[in-house]
Each structure stands twice: as structure tokens, then as C-alpha cells.
Amino acid sequence: MTTTPEKATELVNVTIDGIQVAVPKDTLVIRAAEQVGVQVPRFCDHPLLAPVGACRQCLVDVPDAGNGRGFPKPQASCTLPVAEGMVVNTQATSPVADKAQQGVMEFLLVNHPLDCPVCDKGGECPLQNQAMSNGRGESRFSGGANEGTKRTFPKPINLSPNVLLDRERCIVCQRCTRFAEEIAGDPFIALVERGAQQQIGIAEDAPFLSYFSGNVIQICPVGALTSEAYRFRSRPFDLVSSPGVAEHDACGSAIRVDHRRGKVMRRMAGDDPEVNEEWLTDKDRFAFTYAQGDDRITYPQVRGDDGALRPASWPEAFAVAARGLAAAKAAGGVATLTGGRLTAEDAYAYSKFARVALGSNDIDFRSRPLSAEETAFLAAHVVLTAPSNGGVTYADLESASKVVLVGLEPEDEAGAIWLRLRKSTLAGRTEVIAIAPFSTRGLTKLNGRLVPTVPGDEPAALASLAGELDGTAVVLVGERLATVPGGLLAAADLAATSGARLAWVPRRAGDRGAVEAGCLPNLLPGGRPVADAAARVDVATAWGVDALPEAEGRDADAIWWALHHGELSGLVIAGVDPADTSNPVGAKAAIEAASFVVALDVRETDVTRAADVVLPVAPVSDKAGSFVNWEGRVRPFEAALANPSSLTELRILSGIAAELGTPLGFRTVAEARAEMEQLGAWDGERTVAGVTGGDENLGEGLVLATWKQSIDNGSMQDGDKYLKATARTPVALVGKDVYDACGPTVTLTGDRGSVTLPAEVGDDLVAGVVWVPANSFGAGVLSDLASPGSRVRVEGGQA
Incomplete structure (x- = not known):
């Protein structure tokens, strides 16, 4: 060749x-x-x-x-x-x-105000700095009747709930308007007037609606654009800056954490050309106050003889947890559910704790709806792929001839990916093709092409693209495709037959690291299959134990069922919201049915209120660790703050394991990371047999399509009322025929309940489909309505 x-x-x-x-x-x-x-x-x-x-x-x-x-x-x-x-x-x-x-x-400087002592930009202002280095010491613009008079405007103007504008400070550099038009594709702000009156303007009743609006604050070279949440809260020279990694999605975006006196004051985009360049989503920028809320857990708690939770010391909490887990292990076994917020080191600790201390492969990080074939897909096509061995990267998205999105809406679910696609499509290098029920706003801004698809028909839609793709194409698979029987296998087949490259994009920051660390019932750390005897021996030898449990464990859905029916007795649960599971009511019932529950979390939740032992864990600002982003790129970070009220999860698990007489062999992030590196990756066969699903009888009604929007009711977005105010109003997208029949308000009824929402017409929405945002109203779609892909009845509602 x-x-x-x-x-x-x-x-x-x-x-x-x-x-x-x-x-x-x-x-x-x-x-x-x-x-x-x-x-x-x-x-x-x-x-x-x-x-x-x-x-x-x-x-x-x-x-x-x-x-x-x-x-x-x-x-x-x-x-x-x-x-x-x-x-x-x-x-x-x-x-x-x-x-x-x-x-x-x-x-x-003729009209620029001399308000540096009160301006948020003072101390980090390019205008201030360059006026000193490249300006004159005196101005010639003085004298006459207007001596000392500068142009003023009413201020501030709310461009959005997050972004405020002081017009007299603006030097009309146009960075903000250019960013809005070129990068974010949200041109809600523009230059108005001419000459000396030229200024940044916004249309009446049209706020700066963008998931990326905070970037204009950071790139403004003066103090014209400021953050509502940070305005007048601190001076730049009072802040300590620490590099970090965003924890809200799988993009691995670099951030800068600015803190003072033990409190995070703001977050800024880091400069990482290989990942997020210099941009950040508003969620990554502003959603950090969840760790400062009144409901943050600041001390261990154990359930007393009176049935109520009471404060406890760390040694007592470790001892009580160990005794309860030992009893539950003897009674029927203990399962582990880890959620998706974990660092790779914490996930590794859970993986080892489950096998060594609990003697079980019943462990899963996927609290969300899942499918039997997903574990096979992750084992065969995801684990161990990385930029160093040919995995898909951000740079590959820029050079790809076509990028197929399936089960993924990147503007909502992976903002840094969407920005890179926007950059490539504007340059004319890439065509974006979305397999979805309608053209989203994000797809429209990418000038993308829709393959209109009813939820559940994604396998056929993928197969229809086989003749269009080649080795220069990329297929991006979102985790939502796992809920479609045969969807992941169809994506893998398309990549294999066309030569296109395949990448999995989970929703949460810790998901990819959990795969690599072995937080799955059929995979050990490093992609080692549980069913492979050599793989088990390899890990057991590294861990210094005689043997590991041989049988593949239960996945999340099976764990909930087993707890509810008494086949499992205990549960270790970390950062799992029952509302995110495939059956929220069943998950809550399973937790209540468990004989002993140990919950590790940052804040008080329904799970911690039901637990027997509650252990406070450190948020990302208070601990070191690393995330593994969707590329497979390891993104390490150090602790920005030192907070004695909580511990890293691996330290907590180490303490419990020691009480059980099965020490993990590490107590710090550095020690866990070193063990992970020493264990290394599996070099044997990784393919795990998959299960294909059959079609379900969905009954009558419209097929329900749903996904989470970037700004929603997520618990890690709590605490910033300005960010919350930018959330898009939840609406039900319906076809014109449904809208004409039902009116501007509709009531949707599924097998779990009914919700009433304003309705809008989806111009190219596939017939027979209704779309609603997943976590933007009530308890969410999964709790209040039905499972994605099922059928719901639509009727005219009352406003």
C-alpha cells in the first residue's frame, strides 16, 4: 500500500x-x-x-x-x-x-470610566495593563466646557441572568459578538448605533440564550461584561488559582478554580488546545456551588437504636459499616452501585472493594436505564481505547469527513464536542449527520443533516448509512443508544463494514473511568473479563489475594430486583439518584428493602436519609484524582481546597476494608494510581458475548423521545439561581396535527403517571413521536411519565 x-x-x-x-x-x-x-x-x-x-x-x-x-x-x-x-x-x-x-x-480612554478600584476586572485587565505599558501618562483630551465629562449609560444591563453589561466600559473590540456568532452560533448580541455611540445591544425580550454565554465574560478585555454570581464578590489579586477538570460531563474540559479562604469564588476555562481549547459550557463554569449548600454532609452518621441517624466519628462509622456489611454478606450478599461522579481512582477502589472485601462481582456504575448488550459493547469497543493507541480524539472530529451522531445531542450532553464540531463544519471540513427524531437547535447550528428516526428504529437508520461512510468518518455513540435493542451492535457493525471509527460518549464525567476501573459486573480493572480464568488470576495476584469471585455479577437493574426480592441483603451506594434509574419507584423500594445500606455522598439525598451509615465524601474541589474523558484521555487534577469534613471515597473504602480484615493496600490517591498503573491493561481477548434485544409491544399512542438538556434540575447544578434562570422552559414537542388537535397545552400519560406541559410544533419531528426534556420538570420523565421509547397518550391539557 x-x-x-x-x-x-x-x-x-x-x-x-x-x-x-x-x-x-x-x-x-x-x-x-x-x-x-x-x-x-x-x-x-x-x-x-x-x-x-x-x-x-x-x-x-x-x-x-x-x-x-x-x-x-x-x-x-x-x-x-x-x-x-x-x-x-x-x-x-x-x-x-x-x-x-x-x-x-x-x-x-477618552470615555472609559476611571473605576478600576471597583471594577471586577481590576487587577487582571488588559486595558489597565496596556495603558501602563503602551499608553501616555497624560491625556490631551481635556479642557473646554466638557472637561472631565465622560459618556455614561444606565447600568448594568442583563444580557442574560448570568451576564451583565456595563456599556461605558466597552471599547467595542467585538470579541463578545464574534464569539456569539462564530463559536457558539448564538448571535443574540450585536453592535448597534454608529460612531461614538456604537455599543453592544440586544433585542428586546430576547436574552442571550446560550449554553456558552460565560465565555464572553472571560474573553472581554475590560470590565464591560461581568458575571452576576461573581460581581463584586472578590478581587482577582485576592484569589488563589488551581487547575482542575470539569465534573459535569465526559468532555474532560480544563478549568481554573479560583478560590479564597477555603471557598470557590469562580471557575474559568483552562487553556488546553487538545481538549476544550479556551472555551467552557455555562454548566462547567457556573455549577460549582452544589458543594457549598446547607445540605452538604459534613460528618459521618450511623443509625441509632431509636431508628434515627446520629453523628459519629470516622472510626465508629468505619466499624459500624464493617459489621453491617459483614452480616449482610453472610445473609445474602452485598452489591455496589457507584454512580457516575467518581474519579478513576475512586472507581478503582470500589471495584477492588467489591471483589476483595465483599467477595462479589455485583457492581455497576450505570444507575441509568441500560441494556444487556451494553456490557459487551463496552468490553469490545470502549475499554482501553485512548488517543495513544488510535482512539478517536477531538482533533479527529475536526478532520473527519462525516460525523454521525446517534443517541447523542452534543450541545446538551457534551458541549466541548459540539464546539469542536461547530468549528469543523464552519471550516467546511465536516458534515454532521444526526440519527434523531427531529433537528435540534444544536444540529441546525452545525448545518447538519437529519436522518429522521422514531426512537427504537436507530439500528435500521444506522444500516442505511453504510454506503455513505468510509475510513475518514466517525460514529459518535451516546449512552442513550443502550436503551434501544440492537442499537449498539448496529453501531459497531456500521463501523466495521464502512471502516468508520467508533467512539462512545457517556453523559457523566466518571463513566469512562468506571469502565476502565472495572465497575462492571463482567469486567475487572484494565478490561479483564471476569469470565476469563487467566484474567482473574492476573488481578488476584496483583491484589495479593488467593482468588476472585468467578461468576459474573448482576448489573444495576438486576441488583435492584435482587434487593427487592431478598436475594441480596446489603448495598454500598455512592452518588446514585433513584430518579435516574430505569425504574425509580422500584429503586427506592429496593433501598428500603435492603437490610443494610452504606451511602457515600456529598449532600443529603433520599438515599442518605434511608441509609444505615452515611459517609461524607469530598467533591472534586476538595480532592485529587483524575477523570477519563470520552476519548480515553486521562485528565488528572489536584485538590484546590483542603476540607477536613469529608474524605476521598477510596480513603473511606480503605477504612471499611481494614475493619473487615481485607485491607485494600492503599489509602491515598497517589498510592491507588500507582497500583492501577502497575496492574496495567489486559493483553488478552476482551470480547464478551452480547445479547440482542427483541422488539417490544409498545401499544398505542406516541413514542416518547427524551434526553437531558444542558441546564436542568440536576442536583449538581443546585445553588446558583442565575444559572438556573437560564434553563430552557420545558415544553413538549409534537407534530402539527397533534398541536392542532390538542392545543397549546398537552397532557402526556404513560405507565407511571401524567404530566402537563406547554406544547410546541416540531417542524421536522417524525410522525408518531413526542419529545420532552428528561429532567426539567417534576421528578423527571422516568419517575413521572414512562421509560424512553415507550408509548404515551397525548391529550389536550389545561393551562
């Missing part, structure tokens, strides 16, 4: 401040200057936005060097591409450039 060599990058030679440098053709002068160590001042320029030359602060002198490459006047270096033989003199060497920059700065 022969390959065509890549075309060599064409270089041009340019001289900047007397230093000759070769840079790729079409490089902007401002970037070329950076390569020789010269920082040209700028405000409108941003490396991820299209050049616009709005602020003029980056003027440089480009004299004629006898080759026709010069200009008679200073030029904006952020819009000027280099040319062969070009000579550029920046403010560092050219009085002409320096004078021009000082003049622009003088203009910018």
Missing part, C-alpha cells in the same frame, strides 16, 4: 524588529511577532476568533524594504498576513509604531 506524502508547509521569510524568522504562509504578523518573543498589544485579537482589526491597538510599522511589501502608514498586525521579505517594526523598535499605539490608547 502506498501513501501520498503530506504537502510540505510553505514558509515565508520575514524580519521582525531586526530578527529574521521563517513562518508558514498566511501567518498573521501579530503571530509571527510572538514567535520572536515580541508581544504586540491588542484587544480585539483572539487566536480562536476570525481577525477583525476593530481596536487598532496592534498597529505596527511596515516600511518599504525595496520589494513593494511596505505601507506608508502603520498597519493592524492582527489582520495583516506576512509576505516574503516583509520587514516589520513593532513598538519595541519603531517610534512610529509606538506613537500610533499610544494614540489609539488615548482614544480608547
